[in-house]
Amino acid sequence: MTTGTAAPSRPSAPRRPEDSIGGTVQAYVDKLRGGDVGSLPAILGFIALVIFFSAMRPDSFASTRNAANLLNQAAPVIFIAMGLIFVLLLGEIDLAAGFTSGVGAAVLVVLMTNHGVAWPVAVIACVATGLVIGSVMGALVAQLNIPSFVVTLAFFLALQGVLLLVVGEGGTISLTNETILAIMNKNLSPALGWVLTVLVVGGYAAIAVLGSISRRKADLPVTSTSVTAAKVGALAVIMVAVTILFNQERAVNPAIKSLKGLPLIVPVTLVFLLVLTFLLGRTAFGRHVYAVGGNAEAARRAGINVPMIKIVCFAIGSVLAAFGGVLFASYNNGVSPTTGGSSTLLYAVGAAVIGGTSLFGGKGRIIDAILGGLVVAVIQNGLPLITQKSGIQFIVTGAVLLLAASVDALSRRRSAATGR
Amino acid sequence: MTENTQNAGGEPILSLRGINKSFGAVHVLKDVGLDAWAGKVTALVGDNGAGKSTFVKGIAGIYAFDSGEYRFEGKTVTVNHPKQSAALGIEVVYQDLALCDNLDVVQNMFLGREMRSGLTLNETAMERRAQETLAGLSVRTLKSVRQKVSSLSGGQRQTVAIAKSVLWNSKLVILDEPTAALGVAQTEQVLQLVRRLADNGLAVILISHNMNDVLRVADSVCALYLGRTAAQIDARSTSTTQIVELITSGRSGDLGLPPALAQEAVA
Numbered sequence: 001m002t003t004g005t006a007a008p009s010r011p012s013a014p015r016r017p018e019d020s021i022g023g024t025v026q027a028y029v030d031k032l033r034g035g036d037v038g039s040l041p042a043i044l045g046f047i048a049l050v051i052f053f054s055a056m057r058p059d060s061f062a063s064t065r066n067a068a069n070l071l072n073q074a075a076p077v078i079f080i081a082m083g084l085i086f087v088l089l090l091g092e093i094d095l096a097a098g099f100t101s102g103v104g105a106a107v108l109v110v111l112m113t114n115h116g117v118a119w120p121v122a123v124i125a126c127v128a129t130g131l132v133i134g135s136v137m138g139a140l141v142a143q144l145n146i147p148s149f150v151v152t153l154a155f156f157l158a159l160q161g162v163l164l165l166v167v168g169e170g171g172t173i174s175l176t177n178e179t180i181l182a183i184m185n186k187n188l189s190p191a192l193g194w195v196l197t198v199l200v201v202g203g204y205a206a207i208a209v210l211g212s213i214s215r216r217k218a219d220l221p222v223t224s225t226s227v228t229a230a231k232v233g234a235l236a237v238i239m240v241a242v243t244i245l246f247n248q249e250r251a252v253n254p255a256i257k258s259l260k261g262l263p264l265i266v267p268v269t270l271v272f273l274l275v276l277t278f279l280l281g282r283t284a285f286g287r288h289v290y291a292v293g294g295n296a297e298a299a300r301r302a303g304i305n306v307p308m309i310k311i312v313c314f315a316i317g318s319v320l321a322a323f324g325g326v327l328f329a330s331y332n333n334g335v336s337p338t339t340g341g342s343s344t345l346l347y348a349v350g351a352a353v354i355g356g357t358s359l360f361g362g363k364g365r366i367i368d369a370i371l372g373g374l375v376v377a378v379i380q381n382g383l384p385l386i387t388q389k390s391g392i393q394f395i396v397t398g399a400v401l402l403l404a405a406s407v408d409a410l411s412r413r414r415s416a417a418t419g420r
Numbered sequence: 421m422t423e424n425t426q427n428a429g430g431e432p433i434l435s436l437r438g439i440n441k442s443f444g445a446v447h448v449l450k451d452v453g454l455d456a457w458a459g460k461v462t463a464l465v466g467d468n469g470a471g472k473s474t475f476v477k478g479i480a481g482i483y484a485f486d487s488g489e490y491r492f493e494g495k496t497v498t499v500n501h502p503k504q505s506a507a508l509g510i511e512v513v514y515q516d517l518a519l520c521d522n523l524d525v526v527q528n529m530f531l532g533r534e535m536r537s538g539l540t541l542n543e544t545a546m547e548r549r550a551q552e553t554l555a556g557l558s559v560r561t562l563k564s565v566r567q568k569v570s571s572l573s574g575g576q577r578q579t580v581a582i583a584k585s586v587l588w589n590s591k592l593v594i595l596d597e598p599t600a601a602l603g604v605a606q607t608e609q610v611l612q613l614v615r616r617l618a619d620n621g622l623a624v625i626l627i628s629h630n631m632n633d634v635l636r637v638a639d640s641v642c643a644l645y646l647g648r649t650a651a652q653i654d655a656r657s658t659s660t661t662q663i664v665e666l667i668t669s670g671r672s673g674d675l676g677l678p679p680a681l682a683q684e685a686v687a
Binding site: 034214215217218219220221278282283284287288290291293294295297298299301302303304362363415 | 502503518520521522523527531532536539540541545547548551564570571
């Protein structure tokens with residue numbers, strides 16, 4: 001306190017080095033050097049992989065049709081990963097998320113196809129199934145203090161069995177409902193695509209500006225207008241480019257059936273991104289989730305009901321996984337005993353970790369699931385175009401997951417060393 | 421011990437008399453007493469195992485005392501739960517600080533007691549209030565209240581933990597070894613902060629092993645010896661030697677426990 005070199009604690013002069021664009025870039029570089037790489041590996045990886053596969057397979061990979069397919073392919077994994085982020089933020093793991101989505105899909109399809117239940121009721125039943133699975137797992141972890149690894153491994157096995165029993169061994173139940181199939185198979189009209197673009201960019205700008213205004217009113221340091229403008233500009237460029245790309249005709253034979261516009265899954269995912277990001281970033285519940293992941297003892301002493309937070313996070317994770325099951329059912333036109341099985345869980349964990357969510361808890365954002373999910377989908381989509389050997393595909397995917405986990409562990413070590 | 425209480429200084433805000441606490445057969449606190457005054461730093465000293473931690477946890481309501489009188493602001497109160505002590509305005513800063521490394525300074529200060537507007541967190545109000553609190557304590561060592569706690573030094577963390585404890589109009593702050601893990605410069609900063617808390621009108625109980633720290637900031641010193649209060653004395657009229665004697669043998673000259681009691685405690 002006597003040093004007198006530090007800046008005043010109550011900066012009424014809001015001009016700080018971080019305020020300029022140069023300062024913001026410098027602060028970001030410092031952050032990276034400090035080990036907090038965030039989503040940068042995912043973004044760079046995505047760009048590198050797209051360039052690589054486009055160069056290798058210019059006809060099959062680099063087509064707008066494949067791009068649309070890629071988004072739909074990525075969606076179920078992205079949803080499971082969004083749910084996993086809640087669990088990972090606590091420093092826990094949910095190994096059953098894959099089969100939770102499978103069971104969710106089975107509940108949906110069996111109710112609709114075998115029992116003729118209306119789609120809203122079936123979707124609610126599917127989500128409720130996820131809610132029950134997640135709550136029970138969460139309660140076992142939080143109340144009985146069984147390691148989540150063991151609880152969810154048990155559920156992984158048991159839910160696999162449930163899926164087999166519900167669907168029947170070797171059987172496949174098909175889904176014909178137009179509404180559910182539309183989620184993964186229909187597109188927005190080009191005009192609606194532009195409306196969405198304007199809404200997203202305008203909404204983002206509005207939130208940024210309103211935030212700045214309220215901070216300025218409170219006499220708090222404000223991000224400079226140029227930095228905000230640069231961020232909004234970058235988002236606008238990306239959104240416009242994506243919209244133009246997907247608004248092109250991509251049908252094999254447009255005369256028979258036209259195929260253009262942003263896939264319907266894009267706005268659906270954006271809505272979830274918005275709601276869940278709000279939940280984690282702007283509510284007391286979200287703050288408490290980060291606190292429990294950072295230091296559960298400190299959270300407990302602050303009066304936070306730690307077991308309740310854990311149960312709710314597992315429940316949210318499983319609900320989102322069950323919703324991922326709806327997407328699987330929509331994408332595959334039905335459900336089979338392997339829906340949500342094999343590598344689904346690994347892809348989802350990989351997506352979250354590649355996106356920048358830490359396996360050690362306390363660090364992660366919902367957008368990580370989307371960025372990481374796209375990287376996973378590019379590998380999943382591009383590799384079969386290069387090699388037919390599924391052995392190689394497994395090895396590459398495993399290596400990528402390991403690479404992401406190493407980046408996470410190394411950045412954590414670096415953070416500890418540099419104190420960030 | 422009461423006869424040894426030489427601090428006049430008006431009515432104490434916290435006054436404990438005849439406190440007993442046993443864990444099974446182990447009688448940890450025997451007729452312990454302590455006074456703490458608003459605007460004063462009361463040091464609680466004692467060797468390892470003298471019962472300091474148990475005593476403080478009892479004051480905070482983590483354990484219930486078996487018997488004894490617990491008076492706060494002149495009224496006899498019952499404190500059996502941390503929420504009851506918090507409601508009275510008693511805050512404890514434990515040695516491990518209980519901060520979340522992955523959250524920033526503001527988020528840590530308001531953890532569990534976030535200010536909201538409707539469904540959402542009121543970040544601007546919390547940031548302002550945090551800055552005001554830190555300014556009120558003349559804290560100038562934090563670059564930004566939006567930096568993560570993981571990026572702070574030990575002294576800065578202690579500062580945040582202390583600022584967190586005074587955020588809620590608390591009346592009594594108990595600090596458990598706040599300088600134990602700090603270097604010289606940071607110890608100095610934290611001690612100044614401790615002094616400032618008292619100067620701002622709070623009652624402060626400082627647990628410390630460091631006699632220099634104690635004599636630098638404390639107004640009153642309460643020494644525990646094997647579960648008994650050896651004496652509570654005015655810091656101005658004592659010396660390091662005297663405090664060390666009270667800590668190690670329960671007596672110093674005609675101060676402290678009667679010889680019989682001091683002996684019995686050893687036996």
